[in-house]
Amino acid sequence: MKVLVINAGSSSVKYYLYDMPQAEVLVRGSVERIGEKNSELAHFFADKTYTQQTQVKDVEDAMELVLETLVREDVGVIKCLSQIGGVGHRVVHGGEEFTGSVVVDEAVITSIEKFADLAPLHNPPNLAGIRAVQRRVPDVPQVACFDTAFHSTIPEVAYMYALPYELYEKYHIRRYGFHGVSHRYVARRAAALMGREKYDINVITCHLGNGCSITAVKKGRSVDTSMGFTPLEGVPMGTRSGDLDPAILFYLGDKGYDVNKLKTLCNKQSGLFGISGASNDVRNLVELAEEGHERARLAIDVFCYRIKKYIGAYAAVLGVVDAVVFTGGIGENAVYLRSQICSDMTQIGIELDLAINKETRATETEISADDSRVAVFVIPTNEQAAIANDTYELTGQNEPIASEQCCG
Numbered sequence: 437m438k439v440l441v442i443n444a445g446s447s448s449v450k451y452y453l454y455d456m457p458q459a460e461v462l463v464r465g466s467v468e469r470i471g472e473k474n475s476e477l478a479h480f481f482a483d484k485t486y487t488q489q490t491q492v493k494d495v496e497d498a499m500e501l502v503l504e505t506l507v508r509e510d511v512g513v514i515k516c517l518s519q520i521g522g523v524g525h526r527v528v529h530g531g532e533e534f535t536g537s538v539v540v541d542e543a544v545i546t547s548i549e550k551f552a553d554l555a556p557l558h559n560p561p562n563l564a565g566i567r568a569v570q571r572r573v574p575d576v577p578q579v580a581c582f583d584t585a586f587h588s589t590i591p592e593v594a595y596m597y598a599l600p601y602e603l604y605e606k607y608h609i610r611r612y613g614f615h616g617v618s619h620r621y622v623a624r625r626a627a628a629l630m631g632r633e634k635y636d637i638n639v640i641t642c643h644l645g646n647g648c649s650i651t652a653v654k655k656g657r658s659v660d661t662s663m664g665f666t667p668l669e670g671v672p673m674g675t676r677s678g679d680l681d682p683a684i685l686f687y688l689g690d691k692g693y694d695v696n697k698l699k700t701l702c703n704k705q706s707g708l709f710g711i712s713g714a715s716n717d718v719r720n721l722v723e724l725a726e727e728g729h730e731r732a733r734l735a736i737d738v739f740c741y742r743i744k745k746y747i748g749a750y751a752a753v754l755g756v757v758d759a760v761v762f763t764g765g766i767g768e769n770a771v772y773l774r775s776q777i778c779s780d781m782t783q784i785g786i787e788l789d790l791a792i793n794k795e796t797r798a799t800e801t802e803i804s805a806d807d808s809r810v811a812v813f814v815i816p817t818n819e820q821a822a823i824a825n826d827t828y829e830l831t832g833q834n835e836p837i838a839s840e841q842c843c844g
């Protein structure tokens with residue numbers, strides 16, 4: 437069965453066509469710079485690359501281009517769209533309603549629309565992707581995979597903010613957590629690598645990419661996570677501040693910063709970029725730090741220190757930690773940062789094999805020392821495979837809507 441996976445954001449749409457259940461990627465690609473004059477489609481299939489420069493106005497337009505390209509005679513990989521048995525979408529916010537992936541129907545669409553209030557930058561383009569497929573191939577079932585769903589098991593004690601309770605009741609202000617598809621995927625891979633059942637393992641998963649979040653996974657279920665009501669909370673990120681004393685914002689408000697300026701400050705001008713004043717990219721920062729750039733060094737030190745603090749806090753939450761997982765662009769590749777984060781943690785059972793760590797980039801590898809009580813892994817995340825899997829599981833009983841003859 438062919439499963440199309442869509443990750444639609446406001447300025448890009450990424451897509452993957454899988455052959456399931458063997459999870460073979462038949463084609464992958466993206467439409468970047470949506471809404472600009474120089475939008476570009478990049479389409480990778482059978483060791484070939486096809487690119488097309490064109491103006492793409494919005495996500496719906498981008499989806500049209502993707503669907504057309506999939507069935508083109510020269511670069512397409514299927515004859516007609518009804519050969520697709522299911523389409524899986526990454527949807528950022530499922531509020532308190534969705535505890536797992538679901539088949540999309542009108543009620544689901546209404547809920548995704550409702551939660552756009554909580555994720556105004558993400559849910560609308562996610563929904564535009566769903567609508568575009570619905571319009572073009574209305575009979576193909578679609579599945580929504582929510583970034584928040586894996587964290588729906590977080591108990592009240594961890595999701596409640598110490599604000600007046602009415603704000604939770606009235607505005608649903610609570611911890612939701614994000615990157616759930618990734619945390620779930622790597623936690624399950626860690627269990628598999630340890631030869632354990634997925635519900636038989638306590639893991640601290642560190643998703644460190646452009647956005648960063650840490651999750652405490654107890655017996656296979658998320659019990660706490662560093663991102664909160666929005667993806668701004670938690671550890672510092674490329675340009676996001678992470679945890680702050682909220683009074684800093686009041687103080688800056690008194691100094692004349694308005695809400696929009698504060699939003700930009702915390703989301704776009706802080707984190708690694710804000711401290712270093714040089715870059716949000718760890719590759720550049722490591723180079724600069726080696727050349728003696730003091731604020732690049734400080735940015736790295738603050739980043740590693742705050743992650744170490746979360747790992748310690750989640751070790752306390754879990755009681756017993758079986759594994760720590762590093763994933764995301766930084767977690768998979770930044771050898772030096774992994775060793776800095778895990779330094780001096782022998783007391784809580786974490787010790788790296790520095791030689792193996794040094795050699796490990798973006799491959800599934802155990803990087804802990806033989807006598808480390810806690811196993812430490814690098815596990816490349818694969819959110820698209822997890823979405824393809826959910827879509828297959830939820831729609832896989834159905835044969836594709838149309839048989840080959842519809843293709844003429």
Ligand code: AMP
Pocket residue numbers: 644645646647674716717718719764765766769770771
């Ligand atoms: P992601 O959002 O998961 O694609 O991660 C992107 C971030 O990963 C980049 O901004 C870099 O900071 C970091 N990154 C990617 N490749 C490397 C690398 N080889 N070494 C260190 N950091 C890297």
